[in-house]
Amino acid sequence: MDTAAPRRTRIQQEKRELILEAALEVFSTNGFRGSTIDQIAEAAGMSKPNLLYYFRRKEDIHETLMQRLMDTWLAPLRELDDIGDPLTELRSYIRRKLEMARDYPRESRLFANEILQGAPRIMPMLEGELKTLVDEKAAVIKGWMRAGKIAKTDPWHLIFSIWATTQHYADFDVQVRAVLGPNRGGDGRFEDAARFLEQLFIDGLKPKG
């Protein structure tokens, strides 16, 4: 494992950040193969050879981006706490995930792009780090179910459905806005989504009577 942190100058740190920010924008909207080094370089305000001075290959940029992504992306699930009240914990998790979809849509799309194409570059992370974390949290949820705190169901698919519904508002944002139209598709759509998801996951759809 190459974990030896190379010492970098001030300029190197700044320029690398600039490039990563630009690459996030470009990769998340065009995918890896659909993006060109020239596009990223222009978005970062530098020439292509200059960019290649900081990242020697296009793949290196993408790899660095994906490594950082996974950490921040899984943070909400890591916070899911065994100790708190189950329904409150789940409600908080859903809210945090939806906030991430709202505040970091590019990260969500970058991730979605990678998975859609078969996750060629992050498969080990999915089978390792991600699976471990999900299994762990699924066990926590299972405990809640055994204790009668929440209805018995499949914890893994519960997590999948939370991922799917929240990330949908980032990945399919264009479609959401198109369907809701100019009135309801404005800034309020995330509040509406939050209300709906809370009801769906916490209260259910059964008639109240």
Next chain:
Amino acid sequence: MDTAAPRRTRIQQEKRELILEAALEVFSTNGFRGSTIDQIAEAAGMSKPNLLYYFRRKEDIHETLMQRLMDTWLAPLRELDDIGDPLTELRSYIRRKLEMARDYPRESRLFANEILQGAPRIMPMLEGELKTLVDEKAAVIKGWMRAGKIAKTDPWHLIFSIWATTQHYADFDVQVRAVLGPNRGGDGRFEDAARFLEQLFIDGLKPKG
């Protein structure tokens, strides 16, 4: 509108189908820009110039594919019937959507790819045909809610969440299988998903007591 159906020979019809089938495979796994005409030609078992004899531009193939996709893709929602029992209708809709994710994952990924990249080629369809259909069905669902047949909630976001959760099993299939592992990630995962989604949408997550 160019709706004048060009008369085609038998060979033209067959070869065009062959190309579209091959293009579905290639586009859905590599995206539009990530796919090359050569790849599609090889997958279709013909030379590149020969392919270009049937479709003059790469975009023409993609466009034809997207037009066909939208029809079959929206069919389940079109079937959602005002007359039947609300919960039964919703259950059937969810089941049909999940079956499409299972049986037509390439179509789902092709669509997801297009939306992810901002839907540059199908935006008019989203704002027109799709929005009209969703609005219509949302009105049906709203009627059920007013009649007290199902809990009051936002019909549009309900439809979004059904799309998100079902298509997740096609678009994020790699991740689902990686997390479930070799045991639970096998062929049974769609039955498990079906059971879970039925409980989520129809019964809710509240404790039974």
Next chain:
DNA sequence: CAAATTTTTGACCGATTGGACAAACGTTAG
């Protein structure tokens, strides 16, 4: 300051891309 080092750039390269084209090859109708 001046030397050493880091950063930036223009020019260039081979490979791949989408697509054009004319010639060769098949097929079909009279």
Next chain:
DNA sequence: CTAACGTTTGTCCAATCGGTCAAAAATTTG
């Protein structure tokens, strides 16, 4: 059979791609 038409292919092209390289410019170090 043969002429007309439909199909297939090899060759070619300009544009774009990821990436190299040496030299110029800027910065840091002593």
